Amino acid sequence: MLDQANKTSRPRLRKAERRERILLELKLYPHVRIAELAERFGVSTETIRRDFDALSKKGLLSRAHGGATVASHQQYPDFDARNQARVEERERIGRRAAALVQPGDSVMVDSGSTTLQMARFLAYEGTQCTVLTNSLPIAMAVGQSAGAQVILCPGDFLPSEAAVVGPDAIEFIDRHHFDRCFIGASGLTPEGVSETVRGFAAIKRAMLRRADRAHLVIDGAKLGTTGMAHVGALDSFASVVTDRRPDPAMQAALNKASVEVLVAA
Amino acid sequence: MLDQANKTSRPRLRKAERRERILLELKLYPHVRIAELAERFGVSTETIRRDFDALSKKGLLSRAHGGATVASHQQYPDFDARNQARVEERERIGRRAAALVQPGDSVMVDSGSTTLQMARFLAYEGTQCTVLTNSLPIAMAVGQSAGAQVILCPGDFLPSEAAVVGPDAIEFIDRHHFDRCFIGASGLTPEGVSETVRGFAAIKRAMLRRADRAHLVIDGAKLGTTGMAHVGALDSFASVVTDRRPDPAMQAALNKASVEVLVAA
DNA sequence: AAGCTTTGTGGTTAATCGCACATCTATGTA
DNA sequence: TACATAGATGTGCGATTAACCACAAAGCTT
Numbered sequence: 001m002l003d004q005a006n007k008t009s010r011p012r013l014r015k016a017e018r019r020e021r022i023l024l025e026l027k028l029y030p031h032v033r034i035a036e037l038a039e040r041f042g043v044s045t046e047t048i049r050r051d052f053d054a055l056s057k058k059g060l061l062s063r064a065h066g067g068a069t070v071a072s073h074q075q076y077p078d079f080d081a082r083n084q085a086r087v088e089e090r091e092r093i094g095r096r097a098a099a100l101v102q103p104g105d106s107v108m109v110d111s112g113s114t115t116l117q118m119a120r121f122l123a124y125e126g127t128q129c130t131v132l133t134n135s136l137p138i139a140m141a142v143g144q145s146a147g148a149q150v151i152l153c154p155g156d157f158l159p160s161e162a163a164v165v166g167p168d169a170i171e172f173i174d175r176h177h178f179d180r181c182f183i184g185a186s187g188l189t190p191e192g193v194s195e196t197v198r199g200f201a202a203i204k205r206a207m208l209r210r211a212d213r214a215h216l217v218i219d220g221a222k223l224g225t226t227g228m229a230h231v232g233a234l235d236s237f238a239s240v241v242t243d244r245r246p247d248p249a250m251q252a253a254l255n256k257a258s259v260e261v262l263v264a265a
Numbered sequence: 266m267l268d269q270a271n272k273t274s275r276p277r278l279r280k281a282e283r284r285e286r287i288l289l290e291l292k293l294y295p296h297v298r299i300a301e302l303a304e305r306f307g308v309s310t311e312t313i314r315r316d317f318d319a320l321s322k323k324g325l326l327s328r329a330h331g332g333a334t335v336a337s338h339q340q341y342p343d344f345d346a347r348n349q350a351r352v353e354e355r356e357r358i359g360r361r362a363a364a365l366v367q368p369g370d371s372v373m374v375d376s377g378s379t380t381l382q383m384a385r386f387l388a389y390e391g392t393q394c395t396v397l398t399n400s401l402p403i404a405m406a407v408g409q410s411a412g413a414q415v416i417l418c419p420g421d422f423l424p425s426e427a428a429v430v431g432p433d434a435i436e437f438i439d440r441h442h443f444d445r446c447f448i449g450a451s452g453l454t455p456e457g458v459s460e461t462v463r464g465f466a467a468i469k470r471a472m473l474r475r476a477d478r479a480h481l482v483i484d485g486a487k488l489g490t491t492g493m494a495h496v497g498a499l500d501s502f503a504s505v506v507t508d509r510r511p512d513p514a515m516q517a518a519l520n521k522a523s524v525e526v527l528v529a530a
Numbered sequence: 531a532a533g534c535t536t537t538g539t540g541g542t543t544a545a546t547c548g549c550a551c552a553t554c555t556a557t558g559t560a
Numbered sequence: 561t562a563c564a565t566a567g568a569t570g571t572g573c574g575a576t577t578a579a580c581c582a583c584a585a586a587g588c589t590t
Contacts, residue, residue: 023389024385024389029334030295030296030334030335031295031296031327031329031334033329033330062296064296064298064329064331064332065298065330065331065332066329066330066331067329067330069295069296069334070295120289123289124285124286124289136401136404136405136417139401139422140401140424140427141289143422143423143424143427144288144289144424149421149422150421150422150424151419151420151421151422151433152401152417152418152419152420152421152422152429153417153419154416154417154418154419154433154437155416155417156414156415156416157404157408157414157415157416157417158408159405159408159409159415162405162408164417168416168419168437172419172433
């Protein structure tokens with residue numbers, strides 16, 4: 001039942017075309033089943049399985065038992081795999097950071113996987129607060145909470161991070177004033193805080209400007225590393241939440257800058 | 266992992282709490298696995314399975330082999346169930362509407378399930394365009410496309426619709442000018458277009474003001490119904506994309522207002 | 531026609547599902 | 561306090577389904 005009824009069905013496209021359709025299907029529904037697709041395309045399940053393998057190797061989908069799901073907020077597959085092991089650490093950091101928010105606070109939350117964990121705990125605990133963020137997953141996570149009001153920044157959408165950046169976002173942040181901000185980062189050294197993703201550093205700096213108290217949330221694995229863009233000096237922050245005690249040099253620098261160190265147990 | 270470290274772990278809450286967490290997890294990741302959740306919560310897989318059964322009976326998630334997936338794009342379960350049968354119609358409308366976008370166009374896309382379908386086709390076809398939207402799922406869908414640049418509106422986040430509303434959004438839209446806008450609606454009658462969700466009508470009106478050509482995308486089942494808020498008169502629109510030919514009275518009104526009717530086959 | 535790629539088939543292993551029944555826990559009642 | 565009860569959870573089992581591997585068949589390219 002090779003349906004080359006129309007002239008456009010050059011066989012060489014068959015595989016590619018089918019995979020395109022799988023991706024389309026995945027855009028329409030979050031989850032597709034192997035058996036279902038096999039039947040729809042009139043091929044064997046083994047073929048679909050091979051398609052899944054190929055597509056998942058490219059990071060275009062993530063496999064599950066019996067089917068496949070859209071690639072989780074499309075980060076690079078390597079990035080995702082590399083950091084999956086640290087989810088638990090991030091959860092601990094996020095929980096500790098969420099505990100800093102007092103009922104009635106207004107807080108800005110930067111985009112990032114660690115701050116997302118924090119947002120989840122904020123929603124889970126139902127802390128009553130107003131949250132301004134430039135991250136779509138964070139907005140959706142905190143939005144679940146009945147106690148929270150969420151304000152989203154405008155700007156240019158960055159698909160790889162599911163966040164917005166750019167001048168519109170900066171200007172929007174600058175029009176506000178909040179009690180606290182929670183900032184993630186790619187690196188922390190005695191010289192300060194740095195970021196790798198293009199466009200994010202400016203957002204973080206804007207949040208630092210417009211919040212009374214700044215908290216850095218950072219995976220312990222990033223202590224001692226540096227990203228390409230400078231975010232701010234240590235003394236911009238009131239505290240840093242991490243999962244690992246900083247080494248003596250780092251600790252000394254933090255002490256000198258009067259930064260409180262909170263190690264999530 | 267959140268266990269009952271704190272005193273609030275009354276066992277009677279355990280079940281409800283766990284299910285809340287499952288739903289929260291599902292908001293963050295499109296697919297969760299039974300085994301994974303069982304381990305995380307420290308319960309047996311059978312318990313998670315029963316949770317899935319209960320939640321899926323309520324329409325809050327859809328089951329899959331080995332796990333569960335978000336119920337298609339967080340609407341009220343009833344609403345969702347009622348309209349699930351019309352997904353195919355929406356797909357057709359969305360595809361037809363997406364075809365109206367010319368390469369290089371700048372388009373505003375209103376939030377809504379039909380416009381979301383349109384956004385998915387836009388992404389699938391890779392049409393090169395700039396998209397401004399107030400809907401988070403639409404931003405994420407169109408963001409998939411390499412050809413598209415996505416601009417997100419600021420504003421107050423509305424969790425039930427995963428979109429932003431409010432004065433910030435309106436003002437932001439008013440600062441732009443786009444080639445086209447695609448508007449969804451709750452109702453269409455000879456008197457005009459109307460909307461039910463509070464706050465959305467003002468967004469739609471702003472988009473209508475700031476776009477050269479307006480297209481209404483609307484499920485045929487909504488022809489002849491009225492929402493509580495007025496969006497605009499028929500002559501605000503250049504065309505309406507639907508899946509059912511309007512009745513004679515409606516058709517006459519559309520003709521009189523010079524609205525092109527596109528019925529998606 | 532040769533060679534490569536893609537796809538299908540068969541059989542085995544592993545995982546999940548769904549059910550029945552036992553256990554545990556919180557709560558209500560005497 | 562002791563007991564009874566209902567709801568929630570865990571365990572064991574057979575049936576179902578998917579994953580995986582290797583090889584054969586079919587299709588396209590040259």
